Amino acid sequence: MNYYPRRRRSVQPRFRRSTDRLLQLEAMEQRRLLALLIDFGATDDAPLQAGYEGFSLVANAPAATMRTYTSTLASDGDVDITVAGATHARDYAAITSGPFVGLSDLLSDSALRNANGTMSITLADLNDGTYEITTYHHGTQFGGGNFILEFNDGNNTDVNNPTGVANVTSTSGTAPGSITTQSFQFEVVGGSDVILYMTGGTGGNHAQLNGFDLQPVLNVDFGQDANGDDPLQTNFAGFNRTGNGSAAKTQTFNSGLGSAGTVDVTITNPTHYRDYAAITSGAFVGQSNLLSDHVLRNADGTMTLTLTDLSPGSYEILSYHHNTQNLGGGIFDVTVTDARGTNQSVHTGVVTSNSSGGASPSSITTLTTTFQSDSSINGGNVDLNGSHADTGRPGR
Ligand SMILES: [Ca+2]
Ligand SMILES: [Ca+2]
Ligand SMILES: [Ca+2]
Ligand SMILES: [Ca+2]
Numbered sequence: 001m002n003y004y005p006r007r008r009r010s011v012q013p014r015f016r017r018s019t020d021r022l023l024q025l026e027a028m029e030q031r032r033l034l035a036l037l038i039d040f041g042a043t044d045d046a047p048l049q050a051g052y053e054g055f056s057l058v059a060n061a062p063a064a065t066m067r068t069y070t071s072t073l074a075s076d077g078d079v080d081i082t083v084a085g086a087t088h089a090r091d092y093a094a095i096t097s098g099p100f101v102g103l104s105d106l107l108s109d110s111a112l113r114n115a116n117g118t119m120s121i122t123l124a125d126l127n128d129g130t131y132e133i134t135t136y137h138h139g140t141q142f143g144g145g146n147f148i149l150e151f152n153d154g155n156n157t158d159v160n161n162p163t164g165v166a167n168v169t170s171t172s173g174t175a176p177g178s179i180t181t182q183s184f185q186f187e188v189v190g191g192s193d194v195i196l197y198m199t200g201g202t203g204g205n206h207a208q209l210n211g212f213d214l215q216p217v218l219n220v221d222f223g224q225d226a227n228g229d230d231p232l233q234t235n236f237a238g239f240n241r242t243g244n245g246s247a248a249k250t251q252t253f254n255s256g257l258g259s260a261g262t263v264d265v266t267i268t269n270p271t272h273y274r275d276y277a278a279i280t281s282g283a284f285v286g287q288s289n290l291l292s293d294h295v296l297r298n299a300d301g302t303m304t305l306t307l308t309d310l311s312p313g314s315y316e317i318l319s320y321h322h323n324t325q326n327l328g329g330g331i332f333d334v335t336v337t338d339a340r341g342t343n344q345s346v347h348t349g350v351v352t353s354n355s356s357g358g359a360s361p362s363s364i365t366t367l368t369t370t371f372q373s374d375s376s377i378n379g380g381n382v383d384l385n386g387s388h389a390d391t392g393r394p395g396r
Contacts, residue, residue, distance in 0.1 A: 034256065034311055035215040036071050036079060041109030042089035049106035052211060055081065057089035057111055072311070073126055073216060073256045075191060080124040086111040087201065092141040098175040100138075107138040107179060110208040113201030114142070121209070123194040127261050128154075128254040130187050130235050132217050135196070136210040137180040143172020147200025147207035149182055154189025155234065162197055170208050185217065185235045216256025218263055218307075223273055223293025230275050231289035239265060241273040241295070250306075259311045266306040270295045276325045282360020284322075291322045291364060298330070314370070321352045321365040328352035328365075336371050 037052040039045070045054025057065050064084035071079045089111045095104035113119050139145070146169040150162035171180045186194050200207035221236035232238045237253045250266040257263055273295050279288035297303050322328060334347035346369050355361035 034072065035213060036069060036073055037213050038081065039106050039211040040089065040111040040209055042091045047105035047108060049103065052106060057083060057086060059089055062086050062089055075127050076125050079126060082122040083111055085117060085119040087113045087115050092139065093174050095140060096174045098177060100176055100179055106136060107210050108140050110210045112206050112208045114204045114206050116202040118197050118199040119207065121196040126188045126194065127256055128188050128190065129256050130185055130217050130219050131256065132183060132185045132215055134181050134183040134213045136212065137168055137170040137208055138176060138210055139170050139172050139206055139208050140174045142206045143170045145170050145200060145206035145208065147198045150197045151186055152195045153186035154192035155187050157192060170206065187235055218253060218255040218257050220253065220265055221290050222295040223275055230293055233287065233290035236290060244273050246271055257311060258309045260309060263310055264308040267295050268304040269301060270303050271297045271299055276323065277357045279324055279355065279360060280358030284361055284364055290320060292324045316368060316370045319367045321350065322361065323352055324355050326354050326356045328354040334367060334369060336369060
């Protein structure tokens with residue numbers, strides 16, 4: 001496959017810790033453009049983490065509080081955020097040393113519960129699409145508490161049965177060697193609200209929320225029929241083929257990555273689309289709906305994936321290349337064309353992974369590729385199960 005980005009910017013891979021100041025600065029600029037970064041605290045927004053927007057609450061027994069944040073992610077110009085059910089908001093001691101001293105202004109203050117119950121954070125007016133959120137849970141004083149983190153979104157609006165994320169234990173101290181974060185994705189459908197729930201606080205066992213990073217992502221699952229009855233991975237959008245042959249196809253997806261709220265995805269020159277056997281056990285069973293169907297080539301040639309209408313920014317794409325009926329094994333190269341150059345070689349000799357029938361694969365082939373804005377991807381002899389694009393984030 002070849003990636004063919006078209007606009008300009010540069011890239012910071014997700015979760016990769018930056019060792020390059022220039023890349024980090026570029027990623028910070030990108031975050032301001034597309035991400036929404038919120039820092040909770042008491043009374044006023046100080047201490048406010050650089051690059052974040054403040055959300056301060058009354059220190060004691062705060063009533064439900066809504067604030068609005070101007071954002072390109074909003075359908076009406078501003079995202080409405082409401083915090084309800086906090087028992088307190090507090091500014092505690094600063095982080096004084098260690099790897100997280102640079103995040104002291106974020107991690108030293110929080111909205112919290114110190115008595116059993118549920119605190120909720122509602123995000124309203126987000127554009128339709130998929131988002132990834134990272135929440136921060138640290139206490140420089142009164143840390144160590146645990147709570148259950150759950151959410152409702154466009155895929156699950158049943159407030160009596162929210163989607164569980166984890167049973168979380170907050171980290172603690174003024175010189176932490178690690179901090180607790182939680183990252184998960186949710187989907188906004190038809191203007192649906194997103195509600196996060198933190199349930200805990202028993203016996204002064206603080207359930208703390210320092211802040212969060214919210215960024216749009218685009219997850220595409222190839223192999224869907226036009227009637228939508230093929231297996232669709234949760235939080236992915238289906239690329240609905242119009243036929244089973246080599247015709248080019250473009251589909252428009254709602255995404256906060258788009259300059260106008262949508263991104264066009266085009267596949268050019270495949271030989272087939274296929275739905276193969278499901279994965280029925282093992283580590284990848286939860287990704288069966290993604291990995292069991294494809295757009296592919298089974299004859300030498302070049303297949304292109306094109307992404308257009310992306311906002312300016314740094315991007316990373318994660319692509320999946322697996323076959324569940326032992327028809328993989330195809331070897332392919334990937335190049336990228338973007339503002340930095342044409343046909344840049346980024347992956348060579350990649351082998352599509354295999355499993356058989358319902359068997360559990362021991363591993364699957366994935367590729368992580370960065371690019372500078374507008375992109376397309378070319379390739380041959382490859383099963384393209386799906387792809388996932390998001391904006392860069394700086395190392396921490
Ligand atoms: Ca404050
Ligand atoms: Ca609004
Ligand atoms: Ca703060
Ligand atoms: Ca699928």
